[in-house]
Every structure is written in C-alpha cells, then in structure tokens.
Amino acid sequence: MLAQTNDFALPTPSLLLDLDVLERNIAAMAARAAALGVRLRPHWKTHKCAEVAELQARQGATGGTVSTLAEARAFAEAGFDDITWAFPLPLSRLDEARALARRLTLRVVVDSEETVAALVRDVARWHVWLKVDCGYHRAGVDPESDALVELAKRIDRAPRLTFDGILSHSGHAYRAVGQEARAAVAEEERQIMVDAKDRLEAAGIAVPAVSVGSTPSMTAVEHLEGIDEVRPGNYVFFDHTQVTLGSCGVEDCAATVLASVVSCPPGADHAVVDAGALALSQDAGARLSTTRTMGEVLADRQPAQLDGGLRLVSLSQEHGILNRPVPVGTKLRILPNHSCLAVACFDHYTCVRGNEVMGRWRIRRVRG
Amino acid sequence: MLAQTNDFALPTPSLLLDLDVLERNIAAMAARAAALGVRLRPHWKTHKCAEVAELQARQGATGGTVSTLAEARAFAEAGFDDITWAFPLPLSRLDEARALARRLTLRVVVDSEETVAALVRDVARWHVWLKVDCGYHRAGVDPESDALVELAKRIDRAPRLTFDGILSHSGHAYRAVGQEARAAVAEEERQIMVDAKDRLEAAGIAVPAVSVGSTPSMTAVEHLEGIDEVRPGNYVFFDHTQVTLGSCGVEDCAATVLASVVSCPPGADHAVVDAGALALSQDAGARLSTTRTMGEVLADRQPAQLDGGLRLVSLSQEHGILNRPVPVGTKLRILPNHSCLAVACFDHYTCVRGNEVMGRWRIRRVRG
Numbered sequence: 001m002l003a004q005t006n007d008f009a010l011p012t013p014s015l016l017l018d019l020d021v022l023e024r025n026i027a028a029m030a031a032r033a034a035a036l037g038v039r040l041r042p043h044w045k046t047h048k049c050a051e052v053a054e055l056q057a058r059q060g061a062t063g064g065t066v067s068t069l070a071e072a073r074a075f076a077e078a079g080f081d082d083i084t085w086a087f088p089l090p091l092s093r094l095d096e097a098r099a100l101a102r103r104l105t106l107r108v109v110v111d112s113e114e115t116v117a118a119l120v121r122d123v124a125r126w127h128v129w130l131k132v133d134c135g136y137h138r139a140g141v142d143p144e145s146d147a148l149v150e151l152a153k154r155i156d157r158a159p160r161l162t163f164d165g166i167l168s169h170s171g172h173a174y175r176a177v178g179q180e181a182r183a184a185v186a187e188e189e190r191q192i193m194v195d196a197k198d199r200l201e202a203a204g205i206a207v208p209a210v211s212v213g214s215t216p217s218m219t220a221v222e223h224l225e226g227i228d229e230v231r232p233g234n235y236v237f238f239d240h241t242q243v244t245l246g247s248c249g250v251e252d253c254a255a256t257v258l259a260s261v262v263s264c265p266p267g268a269d270h271a272v273v274d275a276g277a278l279a280l281s282q283d284a285g286a287r288l289s290t291t292r293t294m295g296e297v298l299a300d301r302q303p304a305q306l307d308g309g310l311r312l313v314s315l316s317q318e319h320g321i322l323n324r325p326v327p328v329g330t331k332l333r334i335l336p337n338h339s340c341l342a343v344a345c346f347d348h349y350t351c352v353r354g355n356e357v358m359g360r361w362r363i364r365r366v367r368g
Numbered sequence: 369m370l371a372q373t374n375d376f377a378l379p380t381p382s383l384l385l386d387l388d389v390l391e392r393n394i395a396a397m398a399a400r401a402a403a404l405g406v407r408l409r410p411h412w413k414t415h416k417c418a419e420v421a422e423l424q425a426r427q428g429a430t431g432g433t434v435s436t437l438a439e440a441r442a443f444a445e446a447g448f449d450d451i452t453w454a455f456p457l458p459l460s461r462l463d464e465a466r467a468l469a470r471r472l473t474l475r476v477v478v479d480s481e482e483t484v485a486a487l488v489r490d491v492a493r494w495h496v497w498l499k500v501d502c503g504y505h506r507a508g509v510d511p512e513s514d515a516l517v518e519l520a521k522r523i524d525r526a527p528r529l530t531f532d533g534i535l536s537h538s539g540h541a542y543r544a545v546g547q548e549a550r551a552a553v554a555e556e557e558r559q560i561m562v563d564a565k566d567r568l569e570a571a572g573i574a575v576p577a578v579s580v581g582s583t584p585s586m587t588a589v590e591h592l593e594g595i596d597e598v599r600p601g602n603y604v605f606f607d608h609t610q611v612t613l614g615s616c617g618v619e620d621c622a623a624t625v626l627a628s629v630v631s632c633p634p635g636a637d638h639a640v641v642d643a644g645a646l647a648l649s650q651d652a653g654a655r656l657s658t659t660r661t662m663g664e665v666l667a668d669r670q671p672a673q674l675d676g677g678l679r680l681v682s683l684s685q686e687h688g689i690l691n692r693p694v695p696v697g698t699k700l701r702i703l704p705n706h707s708c709l710a711v712a713c714f715d716h717y718t719c720v721r722g723n724e725v726m727g728r729w730r731i732r733r734v735r736g
Binding site: 045087316 | 413436455483505510514515647650684
C-alpha cells in the first residue's frame with residue numbers, strides 16, 4: 001500500500017505539489033466564483049508562489065491577497081500590480097507600505113481609530129478597506145457599532161483616501177464541520193456584511209464593494225447576493241483540516257510532504273520519520289477532529305488509517321513519530337494538517353504529475 | 369510597564385537577540401562543561417547562525433551539532449569543519465552526505481540495521497555514532513538489547529568506518545519540572561550510557577567517546593563521570609519552556625519577538641498583535657505548564673502576567689490574540705515558548721544591547 005511513494009527518488013523531506021490536482025482546484029474555485037457572480041481575489045499566503053498566482057490569474061482571478069508586507073513585496077517583484085494586504089495595517093510599517101503603494105495598487109485594511117487617523121493625515125493616497133467582524137471575533141469592527149459608521153465616514157470623506165469598501169473573513173468556518181454548518185457560517189457572514197453595507201448607505205456613505213470569504217465557507221455557500229468579491233486561499237492545496245471539515249476529499253489535496261522512515265529500533269513500538277515541526281508545522285488540525293494526528297499518512301492517496309491505523313502521533317523539531325513500527329527507508333506521503341504553515345517551512349515545491357517529477361517552483365518564504 | 373520596548377523604532381514583527389544575555393549564556397555553559405570535565409559540542413539547530421557558532425567556538429566549544437543536512441552545508445560554507453549530524457541518517461540522503469563528508473569531518477548517527485548495512489557497504493569512509501535510547505524513547509537502540517552490541521560490532525569492525533562512540537539525547541528532560549527532576553533525568557542518562565559503554569567494552573568493542581545531553585539536563589546535572597561530550601543547544605537563547613522547567617529565569621532569555629498591537633476594535637475584550645504562528649510557531653510550551661500561553665508577553669523583561677494578566681491566548685498564521693484590550697500601536701516583547709522554532713520563522717536577528725540596536729545577523733533558515 002505504501003509502495004507508490006517509493007517511486008520518487010527524491011531527497012526527503014520534500015514538499016510535493018501535484019499539478020493535476022492544483023489545476024483542478026484552481027479551475028473549480030474560478031467556476032464557483034463565476035457561478036456565484038463574484039470576483040475572486042485569492043489569498044496568496046497559502047502558496048507564496050508566483051507560478052500558482054499566475055495560474056489563478058489565467059483562470060480569471062482579479063488581483064490577489066497577502067497577509068504580510070513581505071509577501072506583497074515578493075508578488076510585486078513577480079509582476080503582480082493589484083494586491084490587498086488583508087491584515088490590520090501595523091503603524092510601524094506605514095513608511096514601507098507607502099513606498100510599495102507608489103509602485104502598484106496596494107489596498108490596506110483598517111479597523112481602528114488610530115490607524116484611520118494615521119492614514120487621514122498621511123501625505124499619500126491610499127486604497128482602504130474597512131474590516132468588519134462577521135462573527136469570527138478576531139479583528140474587525142462590530143457591524144452594529146457606531147464605530148462602523150464613524151470610521152467609514154472618515155475614510156470616505158478624507159480627500160486622499162479611496163474607500164474600497166468593507167471586508168470580512170469568516171475564519172469561524174474552521175470550527176464548522178460539514179456542508180450544512182459551513183454554509184450556515186457563510187450565510188451569516190453574507191447577511192452581516194449586506195446589513196453593514198445597508199447601514200452605511202443609509203448614513204449616506206457609498207460602499208463600492210463587499211469582500212468576504214474563507215475556503216470552508218466558499219466551498220459550502222449557496223448564494224452570495226450583495227457580495228462583490230471573495231478571498232479564499234487554502235483551496236489551491238486543501239489539507240487534512242479541510243478534509244475534516246468536509247471542504248474536500250483526500251483526493252483533492254495537492255500538497256503533501258514526502259518523508260522517509262529513518263529510525264525503527266529493534267523492539268520499538270514506533271518509528272521515526274524525517275518530517276517534524278519544521279516540515280509539517282505543529283498545527284494540531286481541526287478543533288473538532290475526532291482523531292488526533294499531526295498529519296495524515298497517505299497510502300495510495302488514501303488515509304493509511306484505513307490500512308492498519310498508521311498515524312503521526314507527535315512531532316519534535318525534525319522528527320515525526322509514527323504510532324507503529326515501519327521499516328527504515330520506507331517513504332511515506334504525509335498530508336499536512338495545515339498546508340499554509342507546512343509550505344512556509346520549505347524553499348520550493350517539487351512539482352509532480354502522478355509519479356512523474358516535473359520541476360521546481362520557488363516558495364517566497366519571506367519574513368519582514 | 370510596556371514602554372521600554374516602544375524605544376525601538378523597528379518594523380514588527382522583528383526577532384530581537386540580546387547580545388549581553390547571549391554572551392552570558394554562552395560563557396556560563398562553557399564554564400559548566402569545563403567544570404564537569406566534558407567537551408561541549410553545542411547544537412546549532414537552535415540559532416542556525418554562524419556568528420553565534422563563532423562565539424561558542426571562541427569560548428572553547430569543540431565542533432558543533434546540526435539536525436539537518438542543509439544546516440550542515442550552511443555551517444560548512446561558513447567555515448566550520450567538524451560537524452555531527454545528530455539525526456538518524458536518512459538513506460535517501462546518503463549521496464549528499466558523502467559529498468559533504470569529503471569536505472569536512474561529518475559525523476553521522478545510526479540506530480538501525482538497514483543504515484549500518486548501507487554504511488558498511490559504502491565506498492566512503494564515515495565517522496559513525498551509534499544512537500542509544502537513554503529513556504526518551506524517540507530514536508536509538510535499547511541499551512540492554514542484543515542490537516546494541518551487534519550494531520557497534522559491525523561499525524567497529526568495518527574497515528572504512530570510524531566508530532566515534534555512543535550518543536544519546538535526554539529529550540525527556542523537557543517533561544521534568546524543577547532542578548531535582550531534571551537532575552534525575554540527567555543522572556539516568558549518564559548511568560544508562562556508562563552501562564552501555566561497559567557492556568560494549570566487555571564484548572571487546574572499544575568505545576572512543578560517550579556523548580549526551582539536552583539543555584534542561586545540562587543546567588541541572590551534578591556530575592558527568594564517564595561522559596566525554598555534551599550537546600545542549602537551546603541554552604544560548606533559552607525560552608518560555610525552559611523558564612517553566614526551571615532551567616533559567618526570564619532574565620536569561622536572549623531571543624524575543626517584538627510585535628505591535630494592530631487591532632483592538634472598540635468594545636472588544638481582546639487585541640491582536642502582528643506575531644502569529646509564522647513568528648512564534650505553534651509550540652504549546654512545556655507539557656506540565658499550568659498557564660496555557662502561546663508565548664509570554666514581557667514588560668520590562670518580566671512576565672506581563674504580573675501586570676494585569678496579559679497573555680497571548682491563541683495564534684493564527686499571522687495574528688496573535690491577546691486576552692485583553694491593548695491600544696493599537698503598542699509594542700510588546702514576546703518570549704517564545706520554543707525559541708528554536710520561532711527563530712526558524714525569521715531571516716535575521718536584530719541584535720540589541722539593552723535598548724540599542726547593534727546590527728543584524730543572518731539566520732541560515734535552510735531546508736532540504
């Protein structure tokens with residue numbers, strides 16, 4: 001059952017990217033956005049890769065989304081010119097963001113009085129999204145608060161600011177298992193954002209666009225009336241968490257870590273692979289998952305749990321611990337719990353189609 | 369109380385390295401190894417930095433230890449020529465390891481029949497350590513097994529192999545809170561390794577050296593009779609886990625992440641900083657810690673918990689969630705749970721002495 005991955009004469013650990021699956025995922029989300037009547041501005045933080053962003057653009061994506069200024073710079077260098085930095089703008093990065101905004105359309109996100117005030121008095125022109133809390137309760141203004149109207153008004157009336165609209169992220173869809181639960185989160189987000197837009201327009205503030213989304217909500221949502229743009233990211237690769245949530249099947253997962261069994265001492269009841277926290281990350285997976293695993297061991301692209309219950313039970317820096325003996329030298333494909341964080345451990349993808357190695361794509365694993 | 373870190377006009381997140389503390393830690397461990405009568409071969413996986421390895425060498429360290437071949441290559445490029453790759457040698461990396469071993473003294477670690485067989489029949493000369501399980505139960509042969517003697521004999525008798533000795537890692541000291549518990553793990557490791565050496569010598573196999581250690585064991589151990597070498601790594605920086613274990617105080621921690629509060633919506637009971645899983649890692653800290661935190665917020669270099677209970681309660685990719693409101697723009701120093709993993713998120717250290725920025729040191733954040 002594990003033989004398939006032995007076909008790769010690759011050093012381990014390697015991050016494999018299955019291009020057939022990737023292309024299918026990109027096409028499927030593009031078709032879904034088109035059918036829902038919304039623009040797709042994919043979150044590039046998942047892949048950090050110009051080649052993947054290019055594939056998304058060719059399928060009709062409008063610009064992209066990043067989570068750090070370093071990512072924005074990396075994609076700017078790769079020639080992309082319309083980027084939303086979907087993270088509350090840190091005041092300590094204002095000078096650097098301004099420098100980048102001179103070279104391309106950089107759209108920033110705010111949710112505080114302090115940051116809006118800094119932008120209003122700044123000398124530059126900024127594209128500004130107002131972040132709204134759609135129920136995730138991480139960042140964003142309360143959609144029923146006075147602050148929603150006050151901050152939108154200040155942005156809208158500032159002569160050098162362009163109000164791009166209101167933006168949310170339904171991260172709480174990661175706590176919703178199953179199609180129905182994820183669809184309910186998506187509908188909650190849609191309704192909250194449409195109501196927020198209505199409140200602003202009633203106060204005389206034109207809202208040019210409403211931007212929402214996450215991968216688990218976008219794979220479940222039934223309609224998006226009143227919404228203009230969606231920003232899922234993880235869907236390009238999916239991962240074990242998305243399988244648990246029901247966003248996809250194991251066969252839809254495009255990024256896996258190829259690892260070798262390096263230790264299986266005589267008499268031991270476990271084995272060690274060369275993929276630890278710096279290959280898979282320590283993401284513990286979906287909160288509601290019933291089986292604790294630090295990454296799903298695949299055999300013939302299906303969970304190896306079906307084949308004797310092989311599981312990755314813990315990780316240290318470079319070691320992964322399997323729950324039963326496996327011969328030294330065996331190669332395994334491991335599906336990460338969280339592909340965004342596993343990708344950030346690597347410098348490049350090893351691109352494959354089936355069992356054939358096609359080449360390498362660089363990962364912009366940038367910080368700062 | 370939080371004002372001190374506002375003095376830094378640095379972009380956030382930045383990884384700060386306090387050189388005064390670093391130098392003190394390096395000198396203290398060097399003195400400790402000398403007093404215990406053992407060679408110090410520090411684990412470089414913690415810092416991944418040529419400048420730090422150079423400081424360790426100047427204080428008398430003998431070579432160094434790495435956990436990946438990529439780290440070994442990076443330190444080779446920086447001019448280091450005696451490196452132990454303290455990870456069970458993956459068969460998939462044999463060709464690359466051989467190429468590196470031609471340029472410097474690369475010492476490899478084995479614990480399996482399969483890997484010993486591959487080295488015995490290899491054309492190259494190898495320096496080989498036999499890994500022994502000293503109670504941690506991750507990798508290593510059972511010290512009481514026939515395999516210990518069989519594998520050592522095969523290495524010792526192979527014409528092209530140099531048997532360097534037996535090696536262990538007391539990783540279970542990370543589950544031992546307090547001086548007494550950590551010292552007990554250290555003594556258990558020492559006794560097991562000395563007994564293993566005696567068994568091998570009784571079987572007619574000369575054991576050139578015994579190498580042991582971890583930071584929590586080395587900061588507690590009382591004597592090391594019969595041991596030749598120790599390989600702690602984390603002690604250069606320490607971290608919140610080591611504070612919990614009692615290996616050090618907060619004032620001994622040299623590496624911290626400078627973060628900014630980026631979101632604190634009106635009415636919210638929390639705040640968001642720009643240091644998430646890709647700045648601090650998702651390491652949950654010492655297993656026996658009573659207070660769950662994803663990193664300790666410091667105020668004047670003391671835990672901010674003393675000052676109102678400010679804690680980092682969860683992390684997503686780039687967001688860190690604080691458990692109470694803090695004004696946007698506030699800068700905080702955060703002590704990572706696990707400095708080795710936090711360092712691996714960054715490209716460079718920002719070196720400081722007190723509040724003065726001294727320069728940058730590159731982190732060899734290599735993979736592969």
